[in-house]
Amino acid sequence: MSTSAPGTTPHYYVPAPSRHPAFAAFGLFFVIFGAANWINGQDWAKWLLAFGMLWLFGVLFQWFRDSIHESETGQYGRKIDLSFRWSMSWFIFSEVMFFGAFFTALWWMRSHSVPALGSVDNALLWPDFKAVWPSVAPGTTASPGGIIEPFTTMTPFWLPTINTALLLTSGVTLTIAHHLLRENKRGATILWMWITVLLGATFVGVQGYEYFHAYHELNLKLTSGAYGSTFFMLTGFHGFHVLVGMLMLFFITLRLMKGHFTADKHFGFEGAAWYWHFVDVVWLGLYTLVYWM
Structure with missing residues (x-):
């Protein structure tokens, strides 16, 4: 090569x-x-x-x-290390734009599209339309004909809150592992990395159970109007990114166990950590805007 x-x-x-x-x-x-x-x-x-x-x-x-x-x-050498850092930075920036598009779609729907559908201009077309959010009642949000099955919205208690605690804790354990690696304490670094990987895997498992609960007990689906589509698109893509980040940390941990990385040279570790912290920040936005608002 x-x-x-x-x-x-x-x-x-x-x-x-x-x-x-x-x-x-x-x-x-x-x-x-x-x-x-x-x-x-x-x-x-x-x-x-x-x-x-x-x-x-x-x-x-x-x-x-x-x-x-x-x-x-x-x-x-140094030039390659610099190029890796720029590449990871631009990759994360592209992910910021990716999630920014979905957050913007959620904001536009709640602040502009739904109120516009319920305005006087559309009263003749949909006289019974209710411009409210979330779309839990017949005739609301993109379903003037009442074709959306009744469903219950997802609240922040308790699964989303548990997942928030899991992700925030994983960010702390990953930071601890990074400091230990910089101090050349490989054994302790590996231990804290395995804890971080376990927390990430638990997050994915809890979200899978949340989706099962949504489909079978709340009747909340991807087809549940504007609310259902935005809920599953935002949380689903984030869950996929958590899975990818968890796999990145998993393989970084295996490399640590094989003796890779040093206290001074470990951008593979740092790049995965950057990505994981980005995933944490996105979840905080999701937790606030999707579950609380």
Whole structure:
């Protein structure tokens, strides 16, 4: 992967030609092709999607393995470390924009769309429409014809509050682990990292139970009007990001157990920590705007 001799630290890193980008594009083709046909009713397409995902995961495993080997053999210098930091920063910025779009959609719906539908201008079209939020009564929020089944909204007690405590605690344990790594206390770092991973996994489990409760006891679904769609889109995408962040921390912990990272050089750890703290901040916004307001 590198044109530099093993053990050296080049100022500018020039990678050798690699098969990984082409192989990743091959897998992504089957992912997109399979997904597009599956959602259009082609049952066979789900197998293409599964093949593409497995292929892509295999490529990423080899790609990350090669990158880790290059890092551990001293082929990355200060310029590469700087580029990694900028790359992770821009990636997190793109995630901020991603969630910002959903938060904006929630705000626009509550502050503009729903009041506009209940205005005098629309009274002739929907005389019985009730412009209230959340949309829990027949005839409210995008259902003037009463086609949305009755449902109950999700309150902050107690599952969302428990998950808030779990995520905030995980941010503390991760920070403790970071300080211990900087003090070169590897054993203690690994212990606190496993605690952080366990807290993240517990969050995902609690949210899964929350969704089961919503569907089977509250009749709250993705099709439950504007409230249901925004609730599941926001919390669902956040839950997926928690799962990804938890897997990142899990693999960082395995690398720590293999002796990777030092007190002075551990951006792989820091990048995962940045992502996890971002996930924490997004959840605080969700907890306030979705569950309390």
